[in-house]
Amino acid sequence: MATAANSVPHPTVISGIHNRWHPDIPAFVTVKPGQVFSVECVDWTGAQIGNNDNSDDVKNVDLSKIHNLSGPIAIEGAEPGDCLVVDILDVRPFEKMPWGYTGIFELENGGGLFAREFNSRAAKAIWDLEGIYATSRHVPGVRFAGVSHPGLIGTAPSPELLATWNKREQALIDEHPGAVPPVAFPPLERGAYVGQHLPEELRAKIAKEGARTVPGREHGGNCDIKNLSRGSRCYFPVFIKGANLSVGDLHFSQGDAQMSFCGAIEMAGIIQFKTSIIKAGVEKFGLRQPIFLPSPIDPLYSQKLVFEGLSVDIHGDGKQYNMDASVAYKQAALNCIDYLMKLGYTREQAYLLLSAAPVDSHVGAIVDSPNACVTLALPVGIFDFDILPREEGLLKRDLGQCAIRSDGVL
Amino acid sequence: MATAANSVPHPTVISGIHNRWHPDIPAFVTVKPGQVFSVECVDWTGAQIGNNDNSDDVKNVDLSKIHNLSGPIAIEGAEPGDCLVVDILDVRPFEKMPWGYTGIFELENGGGLFAREFNSRAAKAIWDLEGIYATSRHVPGVRFAGVSHPGLIGTAPSPELLATWNKREQALIDEHPGAVPPVAFPPLERGAYVGQHLPEELRAKIAKEGARTVPGREHGGNCDIKNLSRGSRCYFPVFIKGANLSVGDLHFSQGDAQMSFCGAIEMAGIIQFKTSIIKAGVEKFGLRQPIFLPSPIDPLYSQKLVFEGLSVDIHGDGKQYNMDASVAYKQAALNCIDYLMKLGYTREQAYLLLSAAPVDSHVGAIVDSPNACVTLALPVGIFDFDILPREEGLLKRDLGQCAIRSDGVL
Amino acid sequence: MATAANSVPHPTVISGIHNRWHPDIPAFVTVKPGQVFSVECVDWTGAQIGNNDNSDDVKNVDLSKIHNLSGPIAIEGAEPGDCLVVDILDVRPFEKMPWGYTGIFELENGGGLFAREFNSRAAKAIWDLEGIYATSRHVPGVRFAGVSHPGLIGTAPSPELLATWNKREQALIDEHPGAVPPVAFPPLERGAYVGQHLPEELRAKIAKEGARTVPGREHGGNCDIKNLSRGSRCYFPVFIKGANLSVGDLHFSQGDAQMSFCGAIEMAGIIQFKTSIIKAGVEKFGLRQPIFLPSPIDPLYSQKLVFEGLSVDIHGDGKQYNMDASVAYKQAALNCIDYLMKLGYTREQAYLLLSAAPVDSHVGAIVDSPNACVTLALPVGIFDFDILPREEGLLKRDLGQCAIRSDGVL
């Protein structure tokens, strides 16, 4: 018979929280290869954003404290040069917090893909998480299944790798003094947190040298890849003994590119793992960066409406760029935002929707000089109403507005 | 009973050939909305490349003559500001030419995504087209179903739009004098062809002003979007009376990004269309560029191995770029090429394979400064052997080499 | 900020348990349309089967007590003739019971598709549920993502409908006296349970008249449809005021046809719902039985190996049946079991695997007299090793055996 004795839950490793990458942050816990375990994660901001109807919390968010990562988790037997295989078995919100948020950040505090174009002011959408689906009172008319994933997951860097990161990013900062938003983020002692009782000297060292968590790097990190989702198997290079895996920034859903910076449906929740080690895997697979096998259960929205974009700023000053896929994707997104506005969404709602929904972006071609061509595919099936281009044109509905600042500034 | 009388084939519109975009190229034929018709297309180079085992024809290709387009085809009733709806009903090779090719072009004559990194010398693969599948004696070990599509399809520009193109592209050329390969291609009288008996003066005007066909633009054109495939419905803006649709550069298959420039499986063949017109569709849909509904029959290779790339040149000098998705995709592709080489492919074979096979590229994130993250997904099911990362490492096979120059230079 | 105050979990409706269908079982709870709520379910046997390594519990299972259903749940405003729309938002195991089981039942106690052919003795497989995946120490070599669903869900019958059921099933029983296993199950007072304090007279009436829960019927019930899974939207006819929805028999995964009777991965767990009512929906949609929209997130195992079966008993006495799709499917399944045995699985393991894994069965044709043709599609990607038919034949591995009776009888 089924009894308590023969029913044992997988353990939850209550992980430490830290918000910098550094080889000297000690592992909070050690797991064995083959063991199934769960990790609890706060949302990336550390609960700075609430389930309410204005965006003042987004406006005032303190980004020196991000991202709140759970870990490091050492895997027994992992050594530099090995490949750490990580099965992401599950990702889900806490039962007691069935909601998430997508935010547009202020131009001067966070930015986003269109921060400059839109002179962005804080806005957000709260999403209700109902089983596999998300809906939002701030973006009515859509319901979609989440491709839940960790926005951020990676192994700890070696001292050498950390030094490389800090050096090359500082060089970029030096090339663009005073950029708004900044082009990169150097180590910052303010806000640094390691979540463990460490000697003062060590804490100071980590705070001073620790790489910021914003960009993805050779170890994985904040790659925000929507298809590295629950059910995926990921292969990480190991840089230090134990591998020291950290994870956070859980997303219930995200569109390719995560446009609005805080562009996924950000949530607090639980992620479940199982690991194994392939000795000398870095050499065996030529592993300069993680590779992965996506999950078999990503949502199947087969009908899509696709928008093209080229590396010409046709929504702005008409400038011709040289084979720049980022410019091209921005044009595709702006084309789509225009279309969504004809359906009745505000620009802010459209921006949030493209950030949060399972939108696909493909690089069409980047060899036809001078125009890179990138596409954005909007899944038709997530809308409650017909969005297809019909002979009679598009019906503009009253779809309200998302949550904005309490002072009403857009 | 089924008789000749009640069995009438859809007509083939034997189209003219031209290789420049210009509003003054007269329509070669006029079709009615609702009519099903076929268009025959030579390959993009006009049969300069042969089914043989060296790449000298690629080395010596004359690119002033490309692309060979079929058309223009006027659609009765289309006027500027309308939306031309084009159903791509079928795309297939000529029965008498069941083969296609993928080429790596010389750095100095065509280029490609890695022309500079690889100091590219001409190479190619010939693909045998067997029903829905392609295989190659030059890239053994793979077989895949084609996502056949026109690499190039678009409406004719208005005089104003043409002038805009020429102006903005010249400005880019002026910024990069002497670039190899060139950053863009200005109008070129040499090689210009309109395929019809036109007054000398008009021919000269077209040759002098006509836009080159290399880049995609607001009218569609050479977008090389693999999913704008047979079965798709595309919505084009109309710029001149009749719309004057032209098409060419048929691809049996292509990977996202069409890496090696001549990166698809290029073929000669037949494309079948049906059109309709949505009056004032440009305004109705906010149509600055084409949008489309992809086909329901793209191949389903659900298991993929995904490679990540960031905007840091880790395969080169390690330079940090600022949120550049093109750099990121190149890194992902180089990671994948390294992996394929561990399986036994040469660098040239791997480059050709990623160009021709149904490889997917997604923009993961372009908001995590300074690193854009772009992924490349390699379909596992196209290989005859197991390519997954296993504990024992990868088995290096002898897979020969693709077609190279007769002088042996790589 | 995210606080306890703005984070409220969806409520769990702690439902009553009952094991018969009867209009007079009072609703245990009433919910409002639009409300998200969760329902806890024991496994269908009421915890009679344990996580251990013999099948004695299966051998001795008391089937008079099944199925243990949670409910009835009344929906405010539902009336006979309405359509009850039920969103199945989530289905998952209890965190503290990350396992499930698949059982082969004894010929004389439960049966199954091949009970007579195999003279079935009790056997079982325990599945470890690790996030979205199931694996089993009793069926090594496979791992698959679950298409989790309620095996049993339905609205309460009206007195008239209940009478129809009992009458027509009794007629069938009367036609097949003494059949082993029985062809149908009449009302049975022994084991009947309603889970609420009801007047003795009413309990007796329900026990005497209540329909057994084994077959699916016009109200839904035990349809065991694997694709009525988490994310589906189902439309039920309403027969009594409140609709009185009951649910149970949660499956982590199941193959089409649920071959071994207890053929899914049976589990205890939680199901989450949201409902709405379409007034007079029965008439609007011609709703004689439930219809549904499947989930967008069923697993994508695109490569399959398909086995054909015809309505000729080629595995038995060679008898020709007349267009009997059930016979045809059995042949397809026996063909597949033979194939799996060549890979090293025992007959029992193969039977359990086809029951539990996401196997698809299609009715190919049932018009080509006298042979119905039905296919069984085995997903290739769920195996750890290559199962494709290769020139060198199939490699027979040592894959052990599933859990069998402690007396060793097979």
Place this chain on the structure above:
Amino acid sequence: MATAANSVPHPTVISGIHNRWHPDIPAFVTVKPGQVFSVECVDWTGAQIGNNDNSDDVKNVDLSKIHNLSGPIAIEGAEPGDCLVVDILDVRPFEKMPWGYTGIFELENGGGLFAREFNSRAAKAIWDLEGIYATSRHVPGVRFAGVSHPGLIGTAPSPELLATWNKREQALIDEHPGAVPPVAFPPLERGAYVGQHLPEELRAKIAKEGARTVPGREHGGNCDIKNLSRGSRCYFPVFIKGANLSVGDLHFSQGDAQMSFCGAIEMAGIIQFKTSIIKAGVEKFGLRQPIFLPSPIDPLYSQKLVFEGLSVDIHGDGKQYNMDASVAYKQAALNCIDYLMKLGYTREQAYLLLSAAPVDSHVGAIVDSPNACVTLALPVGIFDFDILPREEGLLKRDLGQCAIRSDGVL
């Protein structure tokens, strides 16, 4: 350069036609393993049905002459006990006949799934084949991509196997004397055709003994499996030297079950093959019947509306059947036909549509005594209008009628 010399089409093997299965029909042509070749096929009736607007040709069809098969094709080296691997590389209509038909046959001349229920009179729909799509003037409002496939493909039986077929089918006929439509078809000399100049005695023998082509059998044959489509790889048992493959009954599209008997979109056209041989494959794979790997390019209509059916004749006399999947599927289909009629289709149109469109049928469960549960999934995306069950009910359109008899009898 591409020249005629380096461009050689795959050969078309102009095959003989025959309409019976018999080991003594000599191979019309012999091909080598590895060779790509095409086979031309007339439609199954031999052009008895025309592209017109009444169904008199269906009413009067001579079924003694069917199916018109192309072949036999011997494969060099194939011997009894081998496995013949057949790649179906392509299936398409003749360019000069871009149309096909779906027919409802008379109860007394052909029948069909609902021949008795509907007392069927001849009706049909002509489908226009436009590239990958089919549309019909007789069933307006739908457009779908074809899953083109051979309805009938198989190897020749050995004398022993042929004898087995004839014996077991005669036994069934003997059990159901005078059935309308007949339960099976014994050898029939009238109409028998072998398409080659053979000695009179041999022709008489074949005509007398040759198995009719209506049912699928152990060699494949008329299985009408919609997913054995272009791009599939099929493994056939070989029963005689050379294997002697025959093929015909090409379908542009078909729904699971091919309901109306002539239930696919029947067409004349070309099928392309490539073969190989696995020696002793019958033993290696336990091959009692063909197995196959489906194509990677079947259409992706992910949104479906699913109808359930049980083995109770709720559309007829309410009789309870014992676990009969054929009855269950018929109920599911009748439920769907009722739904389609609420949208404005006639019963005949609905019957034809379910036969021809890519409808999926799954066996849900056949272990829950006494009710088998079978589902029918209707792809939503093939309709031009919204068919989903909405709160306001279904909008009944005027959709005309299909082609019926010139005397107007339905």
